Amino acid sequence: MKPPLVIGIGNRWRGDDAAGPMVLDALRQLVPVGIDLLDSPGDNLSLINAWTGRERVFLIDACSADDLAPGTVVTIDNALVDGSALARMRHPASTHLLDVGQAIAMSKVLANAPQRLTIYGIAASEFEAGDRPCDAVLAAVNTLSRELASLLTTLRPGATRPANRRQR
Amino acid sequence: MSENGGSKTIRVDYLARVEGEGALHIRYDNEHVHDVQLKIFEPPRFFEAFLRGRDYLEAPDITARICGICPVAYQMSAVHAMEDALALQVEPGVRHLRRLLYCGEWIESHVLHVAMLHAPDFLKVDSAMDMAKTHPQVVQQALALKKAGNAIVRVLGGREIHPINVRVGGFYRLPDRRELLELRAELAEALTLAETLTRWVTTLSVPAFMRDPAYLFVALTHDTEYPMNLGTLRTSTGDAIAASNYEQRFIEHHVEYSNALHCLLDGKTPYFVGPMARFALNFANLHPAARTLASELGVAPPCANPFASIIVRALEVVHAVATALDLLDGYQPPSAPFVTAELKSGRGHAITEAPRGILYHRYDIAEDGRITEAKIVPPTSQNQKTIEDDLRLMLPDLMDLPEDDLRHRCEQAIRNYDPCISCATHFLTLTLDKV
Numbered sequence: 001m002k003p004p005l006v007i008g009i010g011n012r013w014r015g016d017d018a019a020g021p022m023v024l025d026a027l028r029q030l031v032p033v034g035i036d037l038l039d040s041p042g043d044n045l046s047l048i049n050a051w052t053g054r055e056r057v058f059l060i061d062a063c064s065a066d067d068l069a070p071g072t073v074v075t076i077d078n079a080l081v082d083g084s085a086l087a088r089m090r091h092p093a094s095t096h097l098l099d100v101g102q103a104i105a106m107s108k109v110l111a112n113a114p115q116r117l118t119i120y121g122i123a124a125s126e127f128e129a130g131d132r133p134c135d136a137v138l139a140a141v142n143t144l145s146r147e148l149a150s151l152l153t154t155l156r157p158g159a160t161r162p163a164n165r166r167q168r
Numbered sequence: 169m170s171e172n173g174g175s176k177t178i179r180v181d182y183l184a185r186v187e188g189e190g191a192l193h194i195r196y197d198n199e200h201v202h203d204v205q206l207k208i209f210e211p212p213r214f215f216e217a218f219l220r221g222r223d224y225l226e227a228p229d230i231t232a233r234i235c236g237i238c239p240v241a242y243q244m245s246a247v248h249a250m251e252d253a254l255a256l257q258v259e260p261g262v263r264h265l266r267r268l269l270y271c272g273e274w275i276e277s278h279v280l281h282v283a284m285l286h287a288p289d290f291l292k293v294d295s296a297m298d299m300a301k302t303h304p305q306v307v308q309q310a311l312a313l314k315k316a317g318n319a320i321v322r323v324l325g326g327r328e329i330h331p332i333n334v335r336v337g338g339f340y341r342l343p344d345r346r347e348l349l350e351l352r353a354e355l356a357e358a359l360t361l362a363e364t365l366t367r368w369v370t371t372l373s374v375p376a377f378m379r380d381p382a383y384l385f386v387a388l389t390h391d392t393e394y395p396m397n398l399g400t401l402r403t404s405t406g407d408a409i410a411a412s413n414y415e416q417r418f419i420e421h422h423v424e425y426s427n428a429l430h431c432l433l434d435g436k437t438p439y440f441v442g443p444m445a446r447f448a449l450n451f452a453n454l455h456p457a458a459r460t461l462a463s464e465l466g467v468a469p470p471c472a473n474p475f476a477s478i479i480v481r482a483l484e485v486v487h488a489v490a491t492a493l494d495l496l497d498g499y500q501p502p503s504a505p506f507v508t509a510e511l512k513s514g515r516g517h518a519i520t521e522a523p524r525g526i527l528y529h530r531y532d533i534a535e536d537g538r539i540t541e542a543k544i545v546p547p548t549s550q551n552q553k554t555i556e557d558d559l560r561l562m563l564p565d566l567m568d569l570p571e572d573d574l575r576h577r578c579e580q581a582i583r584n585y586d587p588c589i590s591c592a593t594h595f596l597t598l599t600l601d602k603v
Contacts, residue, residue: 042236042329045280049315102297109300110308 002053004155005036005114006041006148009061009100015131016124018069019141020060022133023120026145027152034156054114056155058148059100062137066112071136073144074121079104079118080113085121120144190587192578193425194559195601201563204556205391206582208428219542224250224511224533228334231529231544235588236329237280240273240321241522243334244397245544249526250336252411253516253533256509261502263397264495265324265535269334270396270520271492272320275358276328277523278443278485279317282369282585283310286478289580290372306368309361312365313485316358320492323351338506352496355489362489363461366482370465374479375577377562378474383554384437385445388521394446394453394487396521402449403439404470411517414528420545431550441525443480444471455494458487474558474584481586512538522547524586548587555585 008020024037031037038050038083051057060077063074076082079100086101098106100119107113122140133141191207215234219227227246232239244266244543251258258266284296284305293299300307318328323343325331333340343351388399401409410415419435433439451459462468462483471480513535519528525547532541558581566574 013526042327043318044313045314046328049311106297106300106307109297110304112308 001055003034003036004056004058004152005038005051005054006031006152007038007041007047007050007057007059007073009040009059011040013130015126015128016122016133016137017062017127018133019062019122019124022138022141023060023145023148024102026141027149030145030149031152032156035152040072044100044103047098047100047103048110050110051107051114051117053110055116057114057117058120058152059117060120060122060148061100062124064124068123069136070123070125070134072123073140074123076119076121077116079117079119080108080115085117120148169469192559192582193601194386194563194578196563196567197602198567200506201560204560205423205425206552206556208426208552216542216544219531219539222539224531224537224539225336225500225529226254226537227529227542228336229332232330232334234544234546237277237328238273238524238527239330239587240269240325240334241520241527242529242544243331244270244520245518245522245527247334247336247533248397248518248520249516249529249531250533251509251516252518253510253514253531254336254512255514258338258507259502259504260507261500262332265339265342266397267393268320268495268499269324269331270494271488271495272317272324274396274488275317275362275485275492276314276321276524277317277490277586278481279310279314279365281523281583282478282481282485283307283313283365286481286580286583286586287369287372289576289583290374290478291481292576306365309364311363313358313365314360316355316489318352319354323347335506337505337508338502340505342501344504348496348499348556350430352493353449355493355496358489359457359486359493362482362486366461366479366486367465369479369482370467372478374473375475375580377473377475377565379474379558379561382470382472383444383448384433384439385448385470386433386439386550387445387449388444388519388526390453392453394450394455394491398519401519401526403433404445404448411519411528414517414519414545415530415543418528418545418550420549428549428552430553431545432553437465438557439536439550440554441547442477443484443523443525443552444474444477446521447471447483455487455490457490458483461486474581477584477586495563511535524548524588525550546588548585551585551587555582555587558584 005138010017010020012018012021015036021039024039027037041047076085122137124137126134193205193207195203219230227250228243231242235296277437288295288299291299320329322328326333385404388395389402390399418431420429420431425428451469466490515532517530519526525555527547528545530543531539534540559578566577
């Protein structure tokens with residue numbers, strides 16, 4: 001079985017959308033070896049290849065909803081079982097792209113989905129080019145990074161923190 | 169489809185698996201096709217205007233944003249045009265890496281189209297998701313193949329989509345030996361996967377249609393290579409056209425119903441760019457692995473059935489994978505990541521082979537390196553008229569088809585060209601009016 005994988009999705013240069021990659025930045029300092037990190041693959045078809053054969057996968061992305069205050073963390077414990085939130089997502093305009101929900105659906109059809117895929121959506125409000133994330137999103141990034149690092153440590157209890165983690 | 173008096177209308181609101189915003193309008197009666205219009209109504213994107221006033225070094229990264237599927241093609245045409253303007257010669261190792269990068273993009277783009285966008289047409293299913301249910305192994309193999317292409321672009325370009333490592337004169341950073349060895353390992357299985365995909369594609373039922381009059385193919389040609397970056401532009405009637413003479417021979421004109429300019433040879437003759445043209449004009453230089461497979465499968469140039477383009481595209485995947493392996497095995501690093509030249513004012517032209525066909529760039533730069541003028545002619549714009557002609561020629565034999573089949577065949581015929589109307593949305597409204 002391949003090691004756990006953490007995927008952070010977002011654009012570092014578009015305000016709150018940086019939440020996913022920023023969690024990965026924090027985890028690089030906090031989590032033990034034996035945890036794979038994947039930063040914004042761009043092509044969500046790559047998600048399918050990346051999580052094939054994994055037991056545990058975690059995905060962090062900014063999300064947007066009118067009824068969520070910025071910085072609110074929405075957790076889908078196992079997106080392979082609970083597809084209700086993903087079903088409400090807007091699909092991408094491009095037929096050359098998949099969204100996360102479509103990638104999950106494709107993986108389920110191909111029977112190569114991970115055993116458990118936990119999604120953390122960090123509610124975002126500002127996506128201006130060049131802006132830094134708002135304080136509420138930064139606080140959520142810090143909190144989620146610590147909690148996730150603790151959880152990942154329990155999944156790889158014997159490993160030590162890497163001096164220099166290579167990014168996939 | 170609806171009937172209103174003597175007229176008949178078939179309407180498709182969402183044609184998936186085609187890039188960009190467009191519509192198709194066909195007016196016909198029982199005997200004749202009166203009009204075929206491929207309407208591209210997506211707004212102009214003004215990239216050529218964005219480039220004016222920017223530094224010449226920015227052109228590869230700005231133009232790469234035109235397309236998320238073929239950014240490497242835009243980068244390659246941009247750097248070659250700038251190097252032409254500056255009379256800059258790159259080292260052989262740099263050229264080597266550029267070909268390798270282009271192989272990655274061909275693999276990414278072609279596999280996506282062959283296995284996810286075009287194959288569903290032949291299987292009579294609506295999407296890659298449906299295809300995954302009936303042909304999971306094909307989809308899984310395609311994903312693995314695409315991953316190999318992505319890996320090449322990531323290692324050489326810095327990331328899989330919109331690479332950031334291409335520079336006028338070379339690359340910002342050269343891959344190290346360890347990265348290339350890992351890449352070689354990632355590609356180890358890809359050739360077998362590409363050959364398997366090609367064999368599978370030839371089992372699909374290809375609609376019978378032989379183009380008459382024959383296509384006028386236009387592609388780069390090269391003495392020893394199946395062309396990607398370099399070569400002389402040639403037509404299937406024997407014309408050789410220098411990149412610097414492109415705009416004198418290929419005349420763009422506006423048609424009322426499309427925001428993409430139509431391009432005709434000498435202002436009057438439609439032509440066909442892309443895999444079918446490359447295959448027709450460069451078969452002898454196809455990688456032996458692909459050429460042998462083509463012979464075994466009975467595929468020979470010139471191919472006159474556009475529906476067989478899926479086979480040619482798959483053979484180009486075999487070619488790209490095999491070439492990438494050769495390039496990795498024979499790589500000798502250049503002495504420096506890039507070379508520079510003294511700035512001077514000038515004009516540069518370049519044509520490279522994007523996955524969908526020739527991509528022309530021309531730039532004028534001032535003494536300080538500012539771009540004063542830019543012109544870009546993408547492949548889909550050049551194929552528009554030929555797509556319309558295909559439909560006009562094939563429709564008379566299809567009028568007896570059930571309505572859904574007729575509509576589907578029209579969509580499939582458009583997808584033969586893997587058109588990239590833009591990199592944005594993908595709605596194509598198809599209206600057939602029977603008068």
